[in-house]
Amino acid sequence: MVLVIYESLFGNARTIATAVAAGLRGRAGDGGDGDVAVVDVGGAPTILDTDVRLLVVGGPNHQFGMTRPASRRQAIRDFGADTSEVGLREWLSHLAPTRTGCGVAVFETRLDRGLLRRIDQTTRTAERRLRAFGYTPIAPAEHFFVQSITGPLLAGESDRATRWGRTLAEHPSFNP
């Protein structure tokens, strides 16, 4: 199965996670929809079942990185965000090493499309941690763009996420 784990304060990364799952569905295994689960990071497992063949992990960029308690508090205070105590950063620090060499793909949602994206640490940090725990990136990290801090996503981003999901499902690890 495929597990899509997301963090989202205003719903944009959740929309992307759902769209990626739509692209993955029907392709990543034989059993149809049940093979792809979309899970909020607040309720995400830290020990993955051995039948998880691909982990997709994504969330918002806050100040050049994954969210932190202070940035989440700021999002609640200044923008009325809805958020839990656990972000991707905290979840990753508790995630158990993979016992199966599970594949992984990482995405972020963010504002800036320009040069800032290239020097950014969000997806790189997540990938580095996942690699250290034995997970194997199967595709370059993907970046999806919002119009403003609370969203919405730029036009076409949700469809692009579904296409990305399809490409992930076409990876040789699903098509031996």
Ligand SMILES: Cc1cc2nc3c(=O)[nH]c(=O)nc-3n(C[C@H](O)[C@H](O)[C@H](O)COP(=O)(O)O)c2cc1C
């Ligand atoms: C405290 C805070 C800091 C942020 N810092 C950045 C930033 O450095 N670069 C950027 O592109 N977007 C930044 N953003 C915008 C977020 O990336 C945007 O709110 C997020 O992608 C929306 O996704 P979500 O609805 O899933 O939370 C920031 C947002 C907040 C609330």
